[in-house]
Amino acid sequence: xxxxxxxxxxxxxxxxxxxxxxxxxxxxxxxxxxxxxxxxxxxxxxxxxxxxxxxxxxxxxxxxxxxxxxxxxxxxxxxxxxxxxxxxxxxxxxxxxxxxxxxxxxxxxxxxxxxxxxxxxxxxxxxxxxxxxxxxxxxxxxxxxxxxxxxxxxxxxxxxxxxxxxxxxxxxxxxxxxxxxxxxxxxxxxxxxxxxxxxxxxxxxxxxxxxxxxxxxxxxxxxxxxxxxxxxx
Amino acid sequence: xxxxxxxxxxxxxxxxxxxxxxxxxxxxxxxxxxxxxxxxxxxxxxxxxxxxxxxxxxxxxxxxxxxxxxxxxxxxxxxxxxxxxxxxxxxxxxxxxxxxxxxxxxxxxxxxxxxxxxxxxxxxxxxxxxxxxxxxxxxxxxxxxxxxxxxxxxxxxxxxxxxxxxxxxxxxxxxxxxxxxxxxxxxxxxxxxxxxxxxxxxxxxxxxxxxxxxxxxxxxxxxxxxxxxxxxx
DNA sequence: TAACCATAGTTACAGTCTCTAACAGAAGCG
DNA sequence: CGCTTCTGTTAGAGACTGTAACTATGGTTA
Numbered sequence: 085x086x087x088x089x090x091x092x093x094x095x096x097x098x099x100x101x102x103x104x105x106x107x108x109x110x111x112x113x114x115x116x117x118x119x120x121x122x123x124x125x126x127x128x129x130x131x132x133x134x135x136x137x138x139x140x141x142x143x144x145x146x147x148x149x150x151x152x153x154x155x156x157x158x159x160x161x162x163x164x165x166x167x168x169x170x171x172x173x174x175x176x177x178x179x180x181x182x183x184x185x186x187x188x189x190x191x192x193x194x195x196x197x198x199x200x201x202x203x204x205x206x207x208x209x210x211x212x213x214x215x216x217x218x219x220x221x222x223x224x225x226x227x228x229x230x231x232x233x234x235x236x237x238x239x240x241x242x243x244x245x246x247x248x249x250x251x252x253x254x255x256x257x258x259x260x261x262x263x264x265x266x267x268x269x270x271x272x273x274x275x276x277x278x279x280x281x282x283x284x285x286x287x288x289x290x291x292x293x294x295x296x297x298x299x300x301x302x303x304x305x306x307x308x309x310x311x312x313x314x315x316x317x
Numbered sequence: 318x319x320x321x322x323x324x325x326x327x328x329x330x331x332x333x334x335x336x337x338x339x340x341x342x343x344x345x346x347x348x349x350x351x352x353x354x355x356x357x358x359x360x361x362x363x364x365x366x367x368x369x370x371x372x373x374x375x376x377x378x379x380x381x382x383x384x385x386x387x388x389x390x391x392x393x394x395x396x397x398x399x400x401x402x403x404x405x406x407x408x409x410x411x412x413x414x415x416x417x418x419x420x421x422x423x424x425x426x427x428x429x430x431x432x433x434x435x436x437x438x439x440x441x442x443x444x445x446x447x448x449x450x451x452x453x454x455x456x457x458x459x460x461x462x463x464x465x466x467x468x469x470x471x472x473x474x475x476x477x478x479x480x481x482x483x484x485x486x487x488x489x490x491x492x493x494x495x496x497x498x499x500x501x502x503x504x505x506x507x508x509x510x511x512x513x514x515x516x517x518x519x520x521x522x523x524x525x526x527x528x529x530x531x532x533x534x535x536x537x538x539x540x541x542x543x544x545x546x547x548x549x550x
Numbered sequence: 551t552a553a554c555c556a557t558a559g560t561t562a563c564a565g566t567c568t569c570t571a572a573c574a575g576a577a578g579c580g
Numbered sequence: 581c582g583c584t585t586c587t588g589t590t591a592g593a594g595a596c597t598g599t600a601a602c603t604a605t606g607g608t609t610a
Contacts, residue, residue: 091578091586098587114436116349121567132569133588141568200432201522203347212527234541237534245529252529274530278539282515289434294445296478296485297507301470306511308467309546322607324557331558354596365598366559374597553610560603567596574589580582 099137101127103151106144110192115202118145142205145196149207152193153214159186164221172225173311176276179221180307184284184300191288198285216255219273223259226272229314235271242270272314279306332370334360336384339377343425348435351378375438378429382440385426386447392419397454405458406544409509412454413540417517417533424521431518449488452506456492459505462547468504475503505547512539 105126109117120141124131138144163182167175187194201207231239246252246266256266283306286292287299338359342350353374357364371377396415400408420427434440464472479485479499489499516539519525520532 089578095586115433116436119567120569130589131567132571132590135569136587195433198524199522200348200428203349215524232542232545234545235538238530238538241530241534249529270529274528274535275539278515278519278535279512280515281519282511282513285518286511286514289432291431291448295507296482296503297471297474301474302507302511305468305471306508309465309542312465312467312546313542324607328557352596353598362558363560364596365561365600368598369558551610554608556605556607558603558605560601562600562602564599565597568594570593571591572589573591575587577584577586579584 095137099147102134102137102144103147106148107193110148110196111190114192115145115196118148120144142202145202146205146208148193149196150210150214152190152197153211153218155190155193156183156186156197157214157218159183160218160221172229172316173308176222176225176311176316177304177307179225180276180280180303181300183280184287184303187284187288194284194288198281199289219277220255220259222273222276223256223269225276225316226269226314227260227262227265229265229268229272229316231268231271231314235268235275235313238275239267239271242274243267246270268314272310275310275313276307279303279310282306328370332380335367335370335377336380339381340426343381343429344423347425348378348429351381353377375435378435379438379441381426382429383443383447385423385430386444386451388423388426389416389419389430390447390451392416393451393454405462405549406541409455409458409544409549410537410540412458413509413513413536414533416513417520417536420517420521427517427521431514432522452510453488453492455506455509456489456502458509458549459502459547460493460495460498462498462501462505462549464501464504464547468501468508468546471508472500472504475507476500479503501547505543508543508546509540512543515539 102123105123106118109119109122118141120134120138121131124134138147159182160179163178164175167178170178187198243266246256246263253263253266256269257263260266260269280303283299283303292299335356338356339351342352342355351374353367353371354364357367371380392415393412396411397408400411403411420431476499479489479496486496486499489502490496493499493502513536516532516536525532
């Protein structure tokens with residue numbers, strides 16, 4: 085679609101080069117280490133030239149955030165494919181493990197999407213879709229679940245949500261054959277996401293340092309107890 | 318202790334004035350909005366004067382982080398006192414609610430301690446103690462718990478931890494009369510902390526926006542299921 | 551009381567960074 | 581071939597952190 089002339093091609097290539105250097109800076113020094121001037125220097129360009137490719141620094145970071153979301157969603161999607169034939173409980177552990185593995189491998193990118201939001205940055209509408217792409221593979225695991233009654237308050241809120249917003253219903257329909265059990269599926273997905281984020285963000289932020297447990301083990305326990313709560317097989 | 322002459326008093330007062338302005342900047346624009354030059358301008362001082370009071374920007378932020386930890390720990394401690402006579406399950410909900418209430422009331426301060434770590438900032442040793450002060454009140458709730466077997470992997474890791482590090486044993490002893498059940502207590506506290514962080518950080522970071530549930534409800538469900546897992550009364 | 555000196559403040563400046571303005575050259579397109 | 585658009589340049593404004601060198605002041609002490 086954007087395959088215009090050779091000019092558009094060159095433009096796209098320069099954009100990716102810029103992003104590659106930005107990713108390296110991100111990996112080395114965190115988000116605040118991403119500096120347009122130093123990227124320009126490395127490309128042997130002069131500072132303002134970069135503004136031909138990204139409107140400003142937030143635009144560049146937003147692009148990185150979008151890529152990161154997509155990568156994470158892809159990693160989870162692959163795990164979902166690979167584990168499709170196993171039990172829901174097994175698949176839940178698999179998806180959670182894939183989520184954590186990605187985050188641990190790319191801590192700064194994970195923090196960019198799951199950590200403190202940028203000061204003035206407001207996520208573009210696509211972000212919502214990308215977040216839902218990452219969450220979607222969790223839905224089928226809980227579709228036919230029979231959660232214990234303690235979960236009902238959340239399931240009820242999910243029920244009204246899916247009935248009020250057609251976009252949500254459409255999203256759920258992508259991952260579920262029937263819309264039956266959408267409330268349980270959404271409740272399970274949100275709770276899984278929440279617990280995974282709890283374990284993984286504390287690990288990646290280094291707040292578990294000096295504590296005597298392995299995040300991997302904790303994550304497995306969290307997912308197993310969640311599977312119990314939803315009475316997964 | 319630091320009550321030296323009048324000079325030390327004035328110094329301390331200026332430090333708190335600086336921190337007050339910094340807190341306002343933090344509340345208004347997040348951590349990146351805390352700027353020494355603008356603090357100086359507001360105090361009608363010239364920029365470099367502030368370096369008499371804080372070695373550098375990280376030093377100032379570190380001081381704010383320490384205060385925030387202490388405030389959060391105090392809020393949780395108060396909730397523990399106020400709910401001391403109730404059931405462990407009720408107390409767990411109470412402590413979690415206090416944690417969340419503090420975070421929602423002071424989102425930027427919460428993100429400062431629980432969010433993306435500062436680039437070059439490495440927490441001073443006191444931070445560990447402060448984190449443990451916030452976690453301590455959770456310990457007694459789980460001291461005599463009989464968790465389901467799924468939790469055992471974590472409890473075992475906690476057991477070796479408390480046996481290997483005397484500092485941890487001492488910390489646990491502050492909140493538990495007996496060191497019996499320290500493994501369950503630590504496992505429960507860490508899991509509670511993890512789940513609370515999961516819910517609250519997603520809420521504060523705005524990642525729940527556009528989702529059809531109330532964080533408060535979700536937090537209660539998370540704590541109730543945790544209480545189930547530990548078979549709390 | 552007078553001298554002293556640590557402290558709190560100053561200006562000047564170096565260096566980094568974002569981003570705008572004005573302009574120059576070159577590649578593509580009709 | 582000429583026009584236009586895109587890509588790049590230099591110059592510079594403005595915000596920020598942090599250092600260096602210097603000055604004034606007020607508490608402490610002989």
